Amino acid sequence: MFDYAQAAVEGALAAGAAYADARVVIATTESIDVQNRVVESVDRTETAGVGVRALIGSSWGFYATADLTDTAARGAGAMAARIADASATVPGPKMVLADVPVVTDEYVTPHEEDPLAVPLAEKVDLLVEVTGTMEAVEGIAIARGNLTCWVTDKWFVSSQGHRIKQRLVESGGGYDATAVGESETQRRSYPQSFGQFETGGYETVRRWDYAGNAARIAEEAAALLGAPAVEEGEKQLILEGSQLGLQIHESVGHAIELDRILGWEAAFAGTSHLELERLHHHRYGSEVMNITADATLPGALGTFGYDDEGTPAQRIDIVTEGRWVGVLSGRDSASIAELTPGGMVRGDGHNRLPMVRMTNVGLLPGAGTLEEIIADTADGILMSTNRSWSIDDRRLNFQFGCEIAWEVKNGRKGKMVRNPTYTGITPQFWATMDRLAGDTELVHWGTPNCGKGQPMQVAHTGHSAAPARFAKVRVGVKA
Amino acid sequence: MRLAETVLERIGARAEAEVRVAGGSSALTRFANSFIHQNVGEEGDVVSLRMAADGRVASGTTSNVDPDRLGVFVEETLERCRVQPVDPHWPGLTGEDPGGPAVDHYDPATAAAEPADRAGRVAAFGAAGPDMEAAGYCSTSGVEIAFANSAGVSHEGRYTAATLDGIHRTGTSAGSGHAASNRLDDIDAAAVGALAAERATGSVGAYDVKPGDYQVVLSPECVATIGIFLAYYGFNGKFHNEGMSFAEVGADQFDPAINLVDDATDARAVGIGFDTEGTRRSPVTLVETGATKGLFHDRRTAAQAGAASTGHAAPGSEVYGPVPSALFFAPGDRSAEDLIEEVDRGIYVATFNYCRVLDPKTMAVTGLTRNGTFMIENGRITGAVTGMRFTQSFLAALGPGNVLGIGNDARWADSEFGPLIVNAPSMWLGSWHFTGGTEA
Structure with a gap:
């Protein structure tokens, strides 16, 4: 993959860029949504491609293609330079990129369990269980749960000589219970709104006690409907x-x-x-x-x-x-x-x-x-x-x-x-x-x-x- | 279409399947401090697949259309189906296309727009405020979409879109301008820049006003945000099925002056004529002379409600519900200036900012005003006021008796959810609840 990033950089330089960098990124997202014990969505999205920045004078251009071939990568580099040329028609102040160390390195997010390797059935079962627990609480109309993980591979190359490979692993999820009243709704979430996400593998999900908090969260949501409003x-x-x-x-x-x-x-x-x-x-x-x-x-x-x-x-x-x-x-x-x-x-x-x-x-x-x-x-x-x-x-x-x-x-x-x-x-x-x-x-x-x-x-x-x-x-x- | 058919052939009779292939290019030229600082473009295809094997459903998306990789993609998605529990609400595939009007909101010149075309608009916007700092963006895109499912339904569609949005800033004030269309040539960059410059100049010397209830004249941008919030949270078939929506079909929930439809077939619309499930997008009357008339449905929400899909499925709508495609508020017959002339004391708002729903049933929303907030006294704008925070029910804002006038200036207006979704006019409202200034 470094070769495609290198080709993109070379394409930009050949088209007149003074500096260029490129990232090949292959990103996989897995997301599971369950509502009231029913699986609403099990989705996996994979995006792949190369994006290249070109600097001409103080003007930037950026172009990306999903076509991971040498020809397409070089073309993307050339297009980034063309766009930078257009930027230069409405130019800004003179700018020289600040220096950073030129690095060849590799980085992987520390993680224990590859989240994509954990069986889907295990993840679905967890969400079915917690939404079932919440739904069983009187007054709860909607019980939702989600687990999402991202595994992202990046290959970065710059015209100054950087070559960096990274694998980032991020995991998490959460759930919420909603009580629907006559004129308003009340919701409680765990571990927080939108869930809790961290860098790491599926162990980050296991650390939060999903099953042990579901009933409390649902009871709080139901109780909120009858609670007094906060005073100003x-x-x-x-x-x-x-x-x-x-x-x-x-x-x-x-x-x-x-x-x-x-x-x-x-x-x-x-x-x-x-x-x-x-x-x-x-x-x-x-x-x-x-x-x-x-x-x-x-x-x-x-x-x-x-x-x-x-x-x-x-x-x-x-x-x-x-x-x-x-x-x-x-x-x-x-x-x-x-x-x-x-x-x-x-x-x-x-x-x-x-x-x-x-x-x-x-x-x-x-x-x-x-x-x-x-x-x-x-x-x-x-x-x-x-x-x-x-x-x-x-x-x-x-x-x-x-x-x-x-x-x-x-x-x-x-x-x-x-x-x-x-x-x-x-x-x-x-x-x-x-x-x-x-x-x-x-x-x-x-x-x-x-x-x-x-x-x-x-x-x-x-x-x-x-x-x-x-x-x-x-x-x-x-x- | 060939790519979609290839994916279906690989699946064969092993599952019900629908495939959507979107391809094309988009570009966006961004400027700030009166120079182009970010200028981007992209191209590529995306294949989206949803399969149901014996009622077990899974989906996937990939931008890697290499034939070998697509084969793996199909098998992986099928494998995810097999480990799922049966979905009791699986509505099945769109099985028949009843036909409908041709929808082709596509302008070849917009699809082929060059970086220099966008840079030229940026320069014209900036030139309209020569002593100010300009910031904003000009974007163009051209998208082609093919859909096919294993029930024999197939569609092809395409659309283009263009937007110019920006502000001019003095040292102490800012004003905004916006234009959008399915044709880049429809956008008059100098006029958009001139409006932004006029609002910025008029905002110099802004002063604080006391929070409270005021009459307001809202720009199309503000009305568009009200419209998209009502549509997303209220006319959403999923939220309605769940009891989360304010909408009561048949009830007079709005002022009689309000008429709101969603119509992807309108020649001014952006987008295609079918949804992600391959259902044709039907025009939906949401509000007619103040009465709530309809809701958005995809196949799942429609089946649960005993209704028909209106063709408003979108990526993620399994979770968030069906979404609008092209909302049109019916315009009035008076100019925005005419509306202002009738206000004894009130506030004109050019743009809302950072609006968030406090409760979806009451549609209580908090947000701020930005880039042009003006005091109206005795029928004319007498000065600028500093940005203000409001906490206001958007439902009550358009409720019976509160809509005092509607402008004849309906256009595609920017909204909290972005441009080219809501075509809105200016509106004069009887009461709006401001709860504070932005700095005190």
């Missing part, structure tokens, strides 16, 4: 880990993407409230806020060996004791910002242009436990598991809905409340984080559905988080 007001807000993981994703992870800060996503995903000249000076949150972007974390969903520009995976500091100190970057964006490339450029399959994406952007743990945080809270609310999320194009104004919440009064977890929402402004919100649980409750939550780019790309990202408390947050916003 300002309270101490305690977030369990998976919701905090999404909070990090939306209000930190996207905001620190250098392409957004530079304006490259202005029309679609948006920009950022962060200004580059404030790097190392801007206060992002309270002093207990320490965030890293770490593509080397074992098991986390945003872990790999090399990004799709051939830059080694690395860990960098993003927020240190509340101060903003780092960004997510690639070779071109880092060059323009005069920073060191962070190795955070990835493409979704052979036919998507690699772009700045989150790796594992997560909170370093604090101290203590959720139980201790609750015991220390006078008048608060504990919210769990995301139900909706919305944030503006500068990543400032957010509103999240969670599946379930409990009142916390005088150090005790009290009654369940439904339809919990909270809203805030990013730096004000993070400034109020006053408690963060320790590493015994830290989980590398995975987000398998991060959309960005045009054409749309989906990335898999990780967000380490333990439960945390925020001192004063507006909750209970209603339509």
Whole structure:
């Protein structure tokens, strides 16, 4: 496969590119969906092809073909150069790609059980069992389960001499129960909304006790229909880990993407409230806020060996004791910002242009436990598991809905409340984080559905988080 | 078609099967800070296969059309069928094609568009705002699709699509413009750029307004997002069967001014005339003078509801339900300016952003305004306001008595789910619930 990538690079160089790189990608996705014990879908998708980038002056072109032949690969390279020529008719500022080490290497995601080799019947049986358990709970109308795995092989070649082979293995899944009432629905999910996904084999699924939590999840969904709605007001807000993981994703992870800060996503995903000249000076949150972007974390969903520009995976500091100190970057964006490339450029399959994406952007743990945080809270609310999320194009104004919440009064977890929402402004919100649980409750939550780019790309990202408390947050916003 | 037939021949009588082969090319030229920074294209075929062996169903997709690999692909998919439990809801294959109008939304010039054609549109968009920073994209695609199943149904279809979407930015404001069609030549890049520039200029000096209930005049982009949410979550036969939908067929759930149809046969539509199950896409009247009239169905949801498939199966619809193909809101007879003239005090919104459903039965949605939010006082726009967050039921927004006027400016509008799905006009609504500003 290296030969096809090499041919694509040579095709681009022959057509005038000053620099070119190419990825042959063969990606297999297996997905199983079961609803109320009935298999709705058992699907396996295989995409294969080569995508090539060509740089002429400071202008890029990219072309992909699913035809894995020498002729087609060279043609794709030539087409990428032609597209770069067209880009140069509306040119940007002069840019020289930032240097990275030229590497020949191979990387395989550490894993124990090849997820594609686990018998389908075993996976289907698991989902039939948990949806059956949930469906049997009175009041549950819809019980759904999903298992998905991705096995992705990549061969990367650059005109500077990179030759990198990677096999990435990612696995996970989850389930949810929905109670349907007269005028609204209530849902509970496990391990989190959309499921929990990690790098690794089927052992990542086995680690979560699917069967042991199904009845509880369904009972909570049914009980929510009769629970009182959360009252509007300002309270101490305690977030369990998976919701905090999404909070990090939306209000930190996207905001620190250098392409957004530079304006490259202005029309679609948006920009950022962060200004580059404030790097190392801007206060992002309270002093207990320490965030890293770490593509080397074992098991986390945003872990790999090399990004799709051939830059080694690395860990960098993003927020240190509340101060903003780092960004997510690639070779071109880092060059323009005069920073060191962070190795955070990835493409979704052979036919998507690699772009700045989150790796594992997560909170370093604090101290203590959720139980201790609750015991220390006078008048608060504990919210769990995301139900909706919305944030503006500068990543400032957010509103999240969670599946379930409990009142916390005088150090005790009290009654369940439904339809919990909270809203805030990013730096004000993070400034109020006053408690963060320790590493015994830290989980590398995975987000398998991060959309960005045009054409749309989906990335898999990780967000380490333990439960945390925020001192004063507006909750209970209603339509 | 030959590729689809080859796959069916390999399966023979071992299973019921349907095969879909999609091929063609697409390209997208993206710009920001007034230069082209990402410029991409791709080509290739994709073969999708669904099989049922004795009621045991599995599916697969591959982009590798090498004959040997296709043979393995068929055997692997068949093997996955064999280890499944019987699907009690398997509706069988589309067995008969009743015929219908020819659907061919294809423009050869759009399919053959060159990188320079898209770059030219980008340059024209940018030139409309010479002192501003432009960002957005221009895309073109040409797709050909063949379908065949083992029940003897076969179809061939093709379509083209073109979109120009962008913003102009001053140092403190932004404005958007959008155009889309099945023909690239229909897109007037200078006009799209001029609208974006006008909105950006008009947004300078934006101020905060107090959250609360306001009358609104919504652009076609905002109405398109309302339409796609109602269609996806409400008129979806699967969600309706499950009790998750607000839709009550026959009930007056909308204002009498609302008429909404899905019609892939309309000459303006993008897409093909049959769905992924090989069923012809039938025009579906969803709302007629405010009354809910119809739902989308694929074969599975139709069988469960005792109805006929409307031809709205799509990849993944086994899980997410059937989806719209080409939604058309009926336009009114007044211009957007006429609607604004009738507003004593309200807000004009150019674009919604990041809308998410809080509950599908109530259609409570939260989202933000973006790239053009303006105060209307005494029938005219008097200034720009900063972006605002809303939490609003989209069902109630178009509910009885709340639609005060509909514009005559219906066009393909961008939506939260993308372009070329909803053809929408501007609308004047009696009440919209804003819950906060974007920065406070």
